[in-house]
Amino acid sequence: MLLSGYGKVTDIIIIDAAKRYGTPFYLYDESLIVEKGNTVLSMPNAYGLNVSYAMKANSNKAILQLLHKLGFRIDASSLNEARRAHFAGFPLNRIMLTTQEIPLNKDRRDLEQMMLQGLKYNVCSLRQLHLIAEFASKHHINLAMRVHPGVGTGESVTRNTGDKYSCFGVHLTDIEKALQYASTMGLKFDLVHTHIGSGGSPVEWRNNIERELSFVEKYFPDATTVNFGGGFKEARMPDETASDIHDLGLYAKQRFEDFYKRTGRKLTMEVEPGTFIVANAGYIVSTVLDIKQTGPDGFEFLILDGGMEANVRPLLYGSRHPFYIVSKQGQLLSSEFDLNGFDSEKDLRVIVGRCCESGDSQCLDANGNIVPRVMAKPETGDYVVIGGTGAYCSSMSPYNYNSYIQAPEILLRTNGELQIIRKPQTLEQMIKNEMSLD
Ligand SMILES: Cc1ncc(COP(=O)(O)O)c(C=O)c1O
Secondary structure (H helix, E strand, C coil): CECCCCCCCEHHHHHHHHHHHCCCEEEEEHHHHHHHHHHHHCCCCCCCEEEEEEHHHCCCHHHHHHHHHHCCEEEECCHHHHHHHHHCCCCHHHEEEECCCCCCHHHHHHHHHHHHCCCEEEECCHHHHHHHHHHHHHCCCCEEEEEECCCCCCCCHHHECCCCCCCCCEEHHHHHHHHHHHHHCCCCEEEEECCCECCCCHHHHHHHHHHHHHHHHHHCCCCCEEECCCCCCCCCCCCCCCCCHHHHHHHHHHHHHHHHHHHCCCCEEEECCCHHHHHHHEEEEEEEEEEEECCCCCCEEEEECCCCCCCCHHHHHCCCCCEEEECCCCCEEEECCECCCCCCCCCEEEEECCCCCCCCECCECCCCCECCEECCCCCCCCEEEEECCCCCCCCCCCCCHHHCCCCCEEEECCCCCEEEEECCCCHHHHHCCCCCCC
8 A cells, every 4th residue: 555645655665665774764756756856857947947956955866867757957065966967977167066175185176176067156255256256266167156035935944045144155245345346357147046045935046037137237247157056845745735836937927027027137037946856755764662651741752763764844843754663474554644443532643663752753943842642552563654754864873873874875776676776884984993092
């Protein structure tokens, strides 16, 4: 039986994978990644569309290769991300580096080599501009600029990247200073970028189109491409609504056509989603190790072999993920997408991991309070599957906390086969860089 409202993962696949690889592991559904990827690649546009994948969401090499094949470019957040994308097969001229870091020494030399081969450097601060100007000018390399628009939106305050509480990009009030300096150095910006936040309101995403086009018109005469960042809202839970990509594309198309009428300039649109491409394609499969009750007024806790070290999002943001209970015989006992027949008072349970940390729970609100959820009652040895975990889980989790190993990653191929795409870490790998006292 299919687990969720999307994709191809069934209870039989969960059991098969659990028997082959042992829990916990991440399981990704290739068919859903391809479907989501194609949805964004076919977004309506006026004069051309570039789609990059924000690889911070999930940087596994096999996922990168899959998206490279589909026609994606790469949004890299660090020099190492750019290197990883290149190792995975992306040519450097399909990678843009948008970073807070200031590469020095060997990193600086590598950055220059990569830029000479086409890596796009997205200037994110005045200091970055000053440090790259001479090199870019000498080699006639056009730059991109990330503009801090002063307005943002996000699924939580910590994922709003556009307002005054976050410091990404050159603030609008510094643009004139930056451009004056750039012109004395003979530099051109052919790409303008903003990213207002992750998982925020699609209405704000729309509003940013007008805002960004207006400062492109005012300040960036050489821009040929306008990047709106990522941040398309995805619906992980049944009560959430995803961004309508087609609708946003139609809206943007109109704005680009208006811009052309006003200015005679035909701009290429660029977007760089991470979450939307991979979030719902991912599942964490874990085993119920123990079941405990905290007294008559307390809660029933299911203790899993994969918790915060596999998915830290509930602890970090209070994020909700869909839960599925699969018996050890392989039967789907409950799905977040069909909880009819369960009692909203008696079937409340709390999912926790095995770390020595009271915040190691998948049932937390944004203040860190436990919020029990409705699900079937499993036995020890049954499986709990946590959905919506394809983005910002394996790539962002504190996996060696309590010395647990980094869990393996498995890809369910479109032909139904399971393929391991990252082996489990070993204890030896975890400690191999540590040095003994003499
Ligand atoms: C510059 C940039 N682009 C794209 C993204 C991807 O955002 P999302 O995963 O919400 O699509 C992020 C994430 O914060 C980002 O910082």
